[in-house]
Structures are given as C-alpha cells and as structure tokens.
C-alpha cells in the first residue's frame with residue numbers, strides 16, 4: 722500500500738527550495754479536529770523548517786472537509802499574494818454513504834480550484850476507513866501527511882514562480 726513502508730514526514734531537504742520569500746494559506750476543517758490539528762502542525766513545521774516565517778502563514782478554519790472548497794476559493798480571491806494554499810481535512814468512514822460523497826466532492830472541488838485559479842491548492846485531506854488510520858497518518862507510525870503537504874506546497878510555489886519566466 723502506498724503509505725505503508727513509507728514515512729509521510731520524511732523528505733530530502735536538499736530537494737526542497739528555500740521558502741523564506743513564499744507566503745502560504747492553510748484552511749483547516751474542524752471535523753475530527755484532533756486529527757486536523759495534528760496535520761496542521763505537520764504542515765506548519767515543514768514550512769518553518771524550510772525558511773517560512775510566521776507572518777507569511779495565514780490560517781482559516783471551516784466546519785468540515787466539504788467546506789474546504791469554498792474556504793480555499795475565498796482565500797484565493799482574498800489573498801492574491803499567496804504562493805500556495807494547503808487544504809487540511811480528515812474524513813472517516815461512518816455507517817452511511819456520506820463518506821463517499823464528502824470525499825468525492827472535496828476531491829473534485831479542490832481539483833477544480835487548481836484548474837480554474839492560479840494559486841495552487843494542496844490536497845491534505847485524509848480519507849480513512851477508521852480513526853486509527855487517521856492517527857497513524859497525522860503524526861503516528863506512518864508519519865504526518867501535513868508535513869508531506871507542506872513540502873508539496875513549497876515545491877508548487879517554486880514551480881509557479883519558475884513558470885512565470
């Protein structure tokens with residue numbers, strides 16, 4: 722399986738651009754907030770480890786993962802000086818098919834934001850079968866997907882900058 726055998730927090734620092742000039746937005750869903758706070762810390766720490774200063778990180782909260790779509794869209798519109806945005810959520814299977822619709826909806830919505838707008842939005846939404854899988858991927862045995870997302874945000878910010886010249 723993609724994550725098993727790998728650690729989401731490990732990365733080759735020599736392959737990560739210096740991010741001290743970049744500005745990032747982070748939109749965090751409050752559903753399963755024990756998980757999403759862990760993901761936020763992973764992303765925040767990864768940005769800081771690579772030179773980002775606190776003043777260049779703006780955070781908004783939204784109720785659930787489905788609202789990440791609107792929150793990220795408004796952040797793209799409100800903060801056009803941002804270099805990348807990270808969308809953080811934790812969706813855990815319940816008794817019904819609601820999980821399927823939330824996961825598909827947020828996936829398609831964030832994809833659309835990347836297609837329609839110029840600020841890249843990084844998909845840091847866990848879609849897990851149970852709580853343990855979420856714990857394992859937000860600072861547990863498989864590392865922290867938030868860290869992975871922070872590094873992806875830096876790399877996409879650099880790609881966007883390079884693409885302008």
Ligand SMILES: Nc1c(NC[C@H](O)[C@H](O)[C@H](O)CO)[nH]c(=O)[nH]c1=O
Nearest residue numbers: 750752784785786787810811812813
């Ligand atoms: N069950 C989970 C949800 N459900 C709520 C939706 O995201 C949304 O807020 C609601 O349908 C109102 O529009 N959200 C999560 O982030 N994680 C879940 O496990």
Ligand SMILES: CC(=O)[C@@H](O)COP(=O)(O)O
Nearest residue numbers: 813814815816817819820
């Ligand atoms: C992803 C969800 O919305 C889900 O956790 C809600 O739980 P349930 O399907 O039991 O209503």
